[in-house]
Amino acid sequence: LISLIPESISLSNSLIIPKEYTFQVKKGSQVDLINGSFILSYSPIKLLGTKDEPILITSSDNTGEGLLVVNVDSKSVVNNVLFEKQNTISKLGLNVTGSITFFNSDVDINNCVFSSLFAEDGLNIVSSKFSINNSTFKKIQSDAIDIDFSNGNINNMKFLEIGNDALDFSGSDINARNLEINIVGDKGISIGEKSTVNIKKASINSSLIGIAVKDDSKLVGKDINVSNSTVGIAGYNKKDWFSGGNINLLNTNAIKNIDDFLNESGSIMRINNLPINPNINNFYK
Numbered sequence: 001l002i003s004l005i006p007e008s009i010s011l012s013n014s015l016i017i018p019k020e021y022t023f024q025v026k027k028g029s030q031v032d033l034i035n036g037s038f039i040l041s042y043s044p045i046k047l048l049g050t051k052d053e054p055i056l057i058t059s060s061d062n063t064g065e066g067l068l069v070v071n072v073d074s075k076s077v078v079n080n081v082l083f084e085k086q087n088t089i090s091k092l093g094l095n096v097t098g099s100i101t102f103f104n105s106d107v108d109i110n111n112c113v114f115s116s117l118f119a120e121d122g123l124n125i126v127s128s129k130f131s132i133n134n135s136t137f138k139k140i141q142s143d144a145i146d147i148d149f150s151n152g153n154i155n156n157m158k159f160l161e162i163g164n165d166a167l168d169f170s171g172s173d174i175n176a177r178n179l180e181i182n183i184v185g186d187k188g189i190s191i192g193e194k195s196t197v198n199i200k201k202a203s204i205n206s207s208l209i210g211i212a213v214k215d216d217s218k219l220v221g222k223d224i225n226v227s228n229s230t231v232g233i234a235g236y237n238k239k240d241w242f243s244g245g246n247i248n249l250l251n252t253n254a255i256k257n258i259d260d261f262l263n264e265s266g267s268i269m270r271i272n273n274l275p276i277n278p279n280i281n282n283f284y285k
Helices: none
Strands: 008-011 015-017 023-026 030-033 039-041 045-048 055-058 067-079 081-084 098-110 113-115 121-126 129-140 143-148 151-162 167-170 173-184 187-192 196-205 209-214 218-227 231-236 246-255 259-263 268-271
Touching: 045 055, 067 081, 121 129, 129 143, 143 151, 167 173, 173 187, 187 196, 209 218, 209 246, 231 246, 231 268, 246 259, 259 268
Parallel strands: 008 030, 015 039, 023 045, 030 055, 039 067, 045 067, 055 081, 067 098, 081 113, 098 121, 098 129, 113 129, 121 143, 129 151, 143 167, 151 173, 167 187, 173 196, 187 209, 196 218, 209 231, 218 246, 231 259, 246 268
Antiparallel strands: none
16 A cells, blocks of 8 residues: 555655555545646555545646556546646656546546646546546536546536536447536537447536537437537537447437537437438538
8 A cells, every 4th residue: 555644745756656556545635746747556546535525636836747547457446536737747658638547447436526627638538447426527628528448437427617528438338317517618528439328317508519429429318408509419420430420319408509400411310209300411521
């Protein structure tokens, strides 16, 4: 076991955790990543904050390069943590896009807040099994959550002031429930590259595209509301080596959007048991 002593610490040099340990941060701890430092772990992490004593991982000089967990055999646990003011690792030849990244490393994330993250992805999960519950993303510069080639559950989530996509899925199998998405620069939910997604209850307000389903991906859902967006729900083809999307939604409302439903030829869209015939060409262009 490796744990922080003292429990509040400023790191001006990066911390690298080797294999065959567990890296633990106790409730109430504060970690300040300065001078471009980061935490890289080849062992599972246990960030064990509580509701009354959360963990803070911040960067007082706005240079922190976040957290990367890579190639870990056992599951990491992240409870009651506030992540803020982090970019992404720019050293050691590492090619990551997330402020917080789990690569080939299973993780459960609960009751966390991700705020003011500057990387291409606030949270990036790649080739892992995961769950994310009861958490909030706000003031994220680009994508809030990017899931690549992973399987997992996302429940009871809030997204506010997201620069690009709130949720971006590629090559993944996802179950999601109770999503609240408000003010996003691009897509509320982006589903691509042969992803399969099931959503129960989502509210999306003020986006460029509320839900985009593309490139051999499938979305099944119910209790969906998309409002005040340029496009409510879209099915289309982006990458030439894939075909369109498949969308089947029940109890779904699109309100005060410029276009509620745009469906490209080659995609299938059913809204409230009614087919939406192709009504646009070359949507991505």
